[in-house]
Amino acid sequence: DVKVTQSSRYLVKRTGEKVFLECVQDMDHENMFWYRQDPGLGLRLIYFSYDVKMKEKGDIPEGYSVSREKKERFSLILESASTNQTSMYLCASSPGQGASSYEQYFGPGTRLTVT
Amino acid sequence: DQQVKQNSPSLSVQEGRISILNCDYTNSMFDYFLWYKKYPAEGPTFLISISSIKDKNEDGRFTVFLNKSAKHLSLHIVPSQPGDSAVYFCAAGGTGTASKLTFGTGTRLQVTL
Numbered sequence: 001d002v003k004v005t006q007s008s009r010y011l012v013k014r015t016g017e018k019v020f021l022e023c024v025q026d027m028d029h030e031n032m033f034w035y036r037q038d039p040g041l042g043l044r045l046i047y048f049s050y051d052v053k054m055k056e057k058g059d060i061p062e063g064y065s066v067s068r069e070k071k072e073r074f075s076l077i078l079e080s081a082s083t084n085q086t087s088m089y090l091c092a093s094s095p096g097q098g099a100s101s102y103e104q105y106f107g108p109g110t111r112l113t114v115t
Numbered sequence: 116d117q118q119v120k121q122n123s124p125s126l127s128v129q130e131g132r133i134s135i136l137n138c139d140y141t142n143s144m145f146d147y148f149l150w151y152k153k154y155p156a157e158g159p160t161f162l163i164s165i166s167s168i169k170d171k172n173e174d175g176r177f178t179v180f181l182n183k184s185a186k187h188l189s190l191h192i193v194p195s196q197p198g199d200s201a202v203y204f205c206a207a208g209g210t211g212t213a214s215k216l217t218f219g220t221g222t223r224l225q226v227t228l
Contacts, residue, residue: 004158031214040124042204042220043159050214058215090158094214099166101214102147102206106158 003027004107006091012113019078021110023091030096032074033104034058034066036087043090049074050096081114088112118142119207121219128226134192136222138205141186145207149216150179150190153202162203163190195226 007022025032033048035058045058047066055066063085067075074093078085088111092104120139128134136150146167151159165172165179165188172179178191192199202223206216 009156033215035218040220042121043206043218045215045217048215092158096214099147099164102149102208102216103161103164104216105161106151108158109156 004091004093004105006089006107006110008110009108010111010113012115013078013081014115015082017078017081017114019081019112019114021076021078021089021091021112023074023076023093023107024072025074025091025093025105026072027093027095027105028071029093029105030071031094031101031104032068033092033094034064034074034076035090035092036060037090037109038087046076081112083114086112086114117220118145119205119217119219121203121205121222123222124220125223125225128195128224130197130226130228131194134190134195134199134224134226136190136192136203136205136224138188138190138219139186140188140207140217142207142209142217143186145209145217147208148179148181148188149206149208150177151204151206151218152199153204153221159204192224195224197226197228200224200226 035043091107149164150162153159
């Protein structure tokens with residue numbers, strides 16, 4: 001079974017703090033993704049990566065950065081957390097080729113609250 | 116600009132009956148469509164998919180129908196069970212999107228006894 005793990009289930013941070021969210025997958029997937037989920041807005045893509053050290057902006061990259069130094073690990077960084085970044089953050093991975101590359105496997109999510 | 120739309124935020128169905136969840140899309144470049152199921156405090160899990168070369172795909176109690184001319188897809192669950200109560204997201208991907216998916220806003224399905 002594909003397993004995607006996220007470093008924390010719940011986080012509470014203060015405005016202005018630097019926040020690191022870690023994601024690890026164990027299926028040797030090339031693609032990794034970071035989303036946020038907000039009520040009424042569905043899942044919105046923040047950043048994704050299709051290879052080590054490669055990254056692409058998603059639909060809402062402002063205020064975020066990412067790092068992928070190893071194939072299995074994809075980190076999301078909030079440089080200076082703000083209250084509007086309070087959300088559920090979801091990491092996902094998928095294989096690199098063919099139709100199965102669309103079948104993303106998700107981690108359990110991190111509920112981040114910025115106060 | 117919402118390229119994938121789920122216009123019904125919620126749906127309530129009796130156990131044993133059919134649940135029909137709908138999804139519309141606007142981008143004609145989308146050629147692969149998926150449904151995900153999400154329970155509270157868990158990540159979404161992949162349910163079923165369909166490529167644009169088909170108009171139907173079936174997996175047990177779950178069937179997805181695709182109407183390309185109407186840019187519409189639907190998920191049928193027959194028979195519905197209480198364990199199907201969850202939020203369902205449709206998602207779409209296409210040529211040139213580098214395996215990215217665009218998700219709808221979700222429909223909360225409640226299956227009642």
